[in-house]
Amino acid sequence: MYNVEATGELLLSGHTQPTAPREAADERGQESALVEQVRAGDREAFGRLYARYGRLVHGILLARVPYGEVDDLVQDVFMTALRKIDTLRDTGSFGPWVAMIARNRAMDFHRRSRETTEVTEAVAQTRAEQREAVEVLNLIRQLPEAYREPMILRFIEGMTGPEIAERTGLQPASVRVNIHRGMKILRERLAGDAGKGQ
């Protein structure tokens, strides 16, 4: 009952504040132009795409693979994107396309079944001040799959909800619902952890 009401409220509030369509169209146009330049052999254009979508790919990988592996995998994902950029049909959809490559790369990583050791090493390697952050990250990674990506993109990569929706190609209303629900569950789990600590 509570969830349904909350969802309705969130969806309605999403409708009252739609993302500016002109801005979105501009972004798509720029993105399309960059992809065309990369196809023509412009290396700087690819650097700009990397700067623009690096956070997205980083966040998607963080939701799935250990923290210590993410930087290398980001490079891998962009290399794959560069190699296959000719296969991208809609040049204005680079974001959703590269996000899919990142998800597939994370799945490949898990197929090698190295996760257990890597997680332990990753935690050991993190600095003391990062340890708490990694613990919270692990809590986020235990959330339902639909909430993980938007939560990480929002809290770790610092993206706004409309930005997440635009870059991933998801519906803004869905992203909004997922962030709010994920935040609610995370609060509960953090409070539970704090209770155990006391």
Add this chain to the structure above:
Amino acid sequence: MSDYLWDKTGEPDAETERLENLLGQLRFQPTPFDLPAEIPAREPRPAPLPRSVFTWPRLALAASLTLAMLAGAWLMLRQQSGATNGPAEMAKQNAQMNAGGKQVSPAAPKADGGATETKANDEGKGDETPAVAPTQGDETQREEHTAVRRRPRLPDLANNRPRRLPHAAAPHSSRGESAKRRDNLTPPPPEPAQREEMARAEREAAEKVLYALRITSEKLNYARQQVQDTSRGEDNR
């Protein structure tokens, strides 16, 4: 509800802000992307087949045409094989049957013919020896069968199908007793005059059916006309 969580506008929630600061340490630090000196070229993909050639509707059309052609060929072959077994063929078959399958015909027993046929069937058993040594049970069974099968078989003149030869016409030494008994019980083929009569009867029956259908059709037409007239009259009112 504050919108800070959604688009970072409005008053920030204390816990949201704390989490942002804490988790912000793990944010993506853009490192210079190491582009290789040469961008690896994509493996050349085989040229796709032109879509205009292999579309589903065309494939379906081609398949249906092939099927139609095959069905046509099959029907033609079937008709041809039917034509070869025409009346002349049937007459030949009937002659064969008359020569070979009458040894137990109770209606027209032949003294000499029965003997030769029995010889042909039983491969050299005595003239008077029947195909199967008759026991009392067999005799009664045979009588029952002949009584049941005395009704003459209608020749399939309408469909012009070849009639099956009775087993007695093709003697097999290895056939069992029961098969031989069955052969002996095969009813005799009708006489030519009888066949003509039956054909005539068939024609008459077909004419009667056609006449009945015509009458029914006329009646239906009349009824439809009546209904139409009635409805027209109601409309005029």
